[in-house]
Amino acid sequence: MTRTRRRTLAAAGLVAVTALAACSGGGDDGGGDGGDGTDEAGGSITLWIQEDLPDRVAATQAIVDEFTAASGVEVELIPVAEDQFDQLLTSSAAAGDLPDVIGGISLPQVRTLSANELVDTDAVGAVLEELGADTFAESAIELTSDGDTQLAIPSESWLQLLVYRTDLFEAAGLDAPTSYEAVLAAAEALHSPEVAGFVGATAPGDAFTEQTFEHVALGNGCQLVDEEGEIQLDSAECVEALDFYGNLIQNYSVPGAQDVDTVRATYFAGQAAMFIWSSFILDEMAGLRDEALPSCAECAADPAFLAKNSAVVTALEGPGGSEPAQFGEITSWTVTAGADSEPAQQLIQYMLSDGYLPWIEIAPEGKVPVRLGTSDNPTEYSDAWGDMEVGVDRKAPLSEFYGPEVLEELGTGPERIARWALPQGQGDLLGALQGEQPVATAVNDVTQGTPAEDAATEAAEAAREIQESVS
Template identity: 25%
Template sequence: MFTTRRPRRLVIGIAAGAVAALGLTACASGTGDAGDSADVSEITVVAANSPWVEGLKTLGTQYEQETGVKVNIEAYGNEQLNDNYKVKLNAQSADFDVMAFQVQDVMREFSRNGWLTDMTEQVESDADWNWEDFQSAARDAVELDGVVYGVPVMTERQIVYYRTDLLEAAGIPVPKTLDELKSAAAALNDPDNGMYGIAMRGSRVPLVTQLSSFLYSFGGDFQDEDGNASVDTPEAKKAYEFYGDLLRESGPPGATNMGWVEASALFAQGKAAFYIDADSQAYTFLDADNSAVVDTVGFAQFPEGPAGSKFYNIVPQTVGINAFSKKKEAAWEFIKWVTNEENTKWLLANETVPGARESAWNDAEATASFPAGLVEIIQNVGDHGVGHDRPQLEQVAAAREIVGGPAITAIEGGDVAEAAKTANTQFQELLDSEK
């Protein structure tokens, strides 16, 4: 992902032998039999194509050698995966046991339908496996109404990418606050010479996830503690205005048509001083075949706003258990093994899979393939991380369309307060429709 992979070194954290029975129970409306016996010979894992799945192919072979349990892996694109799940789970299919899914897109729907197994007792009762070692934001992300539905296997954060050479030449320190970022972007903005102060997503729906960290750092959120719409609070309106001002005053023309592809391309071409987006894009800027900033890109934590530095720290993929599986105990044993500390470190080192365990990120050997600046940011996630980057409801696509509206108004220099009021009313109606 970031550099050429080092030679593989398998680190296995389980003794040879039969799979122990730990006893999982399905969530209330699930009907799967939890009583699988110790003679389970194979389990099936279904997941989205990802670096984690690539690493799983190697670890799965080793797991079979150690336990005698064969691991069948089925991988799909995200949309195909979700469509496949809905068809099979609606039919209460037991064709697969371990299921990887996107927390923010489907967990609410799947849990409501009784398709996911309640894993709360399992993750919290095994001291050696150590649930507390997982980043707090990642743990929060896989929990809904006090129930844990999976174990996070990949994480992603919003960070600041910047041009080290431009900041050094201008004598500008790396911004620590949002106000400093705004000033630095303005100082380095030179559109007449094809250089822009900052590049970010400006398209209505794609920008929502990147707006989120600004929203949190101003003290707001998409919803309040009771789950009601809150995009018209004073804090939210200030966040919208700041985001819009930043792009309008120091961003490229046509920003409202830019998603991450277009915005990241500007930075990779050396045409922007700052770029703010997910840390998963770091490989783009470190690839000499596709980047003009390989030697000049720096990484910084999301700057502090009035409420501090609060950035999303989400889980793009988590692993849970099919509520209709007949092999729940065996499924948990595999999940516990593949997500233990040693194998998380192996995945980080050999497949550059950004796992959720703090111990892995604090291991110098495991993080050797990652840029030091990025590792430092992740090591310091702590209380800065927020486990969601979009509204929290089932109809998330419709919600993003609504809450992205005031940001477009802000970028265009319109009446943000009125746009936020309208969006809040529409968003609340959407939330009420789910009750």
């Protein structure tokens, strides 16, 4: 059985069980008025969140407990690891046991749920109407909707960043790595047996590899599909982006497949001049989390050494691009098909109002608000975010380690987020690709010597097969 065939069967299975899920629902019947989440209602619902780190789960539980105290709605909180989400979704849908609410879901996951008719769009639309669409970043609403149908309520965003060692760049007289040309020049100048010029994800079948490459590719004008929905992974722009990334890894990086953990570990050890990671790295790089402490030689005396000697580039530009581009993710809340709708709506409304700032405070460096404020105070939440402390075992504001330009880039980043397929109305394809990861496979291939044109052709063919399976 081919990979595409397996993916098609999985999708078909989800669609087949939708009716069962709709009949069973995710929670007990409950009252409530679907309003602001504070009226006594009773009932019981189930919530999945993609926050499986113990400290974040505990913080979420505290917020949920406050909601229960205010509303009378009991909530069973179930943390789900990102790499187990699709499997658990499939098995739960097949068993007619979906949760009522899912939080922290990515844009591709929103599209996967939508494609398999697992979203109660009427309930989601009612939540957005209650909160006010005009209180959200416009791009966030667009990326979480299908035409006029809202699929999820956008909550927060994180940005993909190219992080670089300012001390090494300054000593070598190098420009900031904002373009393909500048990145290659810096990688070549700084690469040595002790310090790699660049480290980035290469592991096949890994979403982090796809995200890293999409960030790089967007800046070169490489798109997954064109305006007509035709696959473009074998375009000249995408071939050039693959060739650029393969060159970096083959000639200026470390040996072996690299994933989210090894990329971070190499930079934290002081063994790389540049790396690509999400904005979640910022508190860890400042030495505020014991489970991910920098280990460079200088870090023994000052755990924040790397943060103080690093800067970020949010948007890259390649020779084939018309302007720099920024990859990022918007995470959202949604009500599932067959959910106990009214208490589910109440919970999401609470998480985007009374519970919003406590939720953002769990990890402000990776939870930049996309609900900027309320109708009465349009910048209430975005203003509060700028003053929040980050960290786990120790707390401090990002401004203690990073300059104002970094904070400004993070705060305004959600309005600049670009993504493959969504602007072209191909969100279902984006969700389907997450199971197969043909782009991550192509990235791994070029880093092992496969010509970029060949890897791009194979990825494009795989994407076309997947597109046919979901059309």
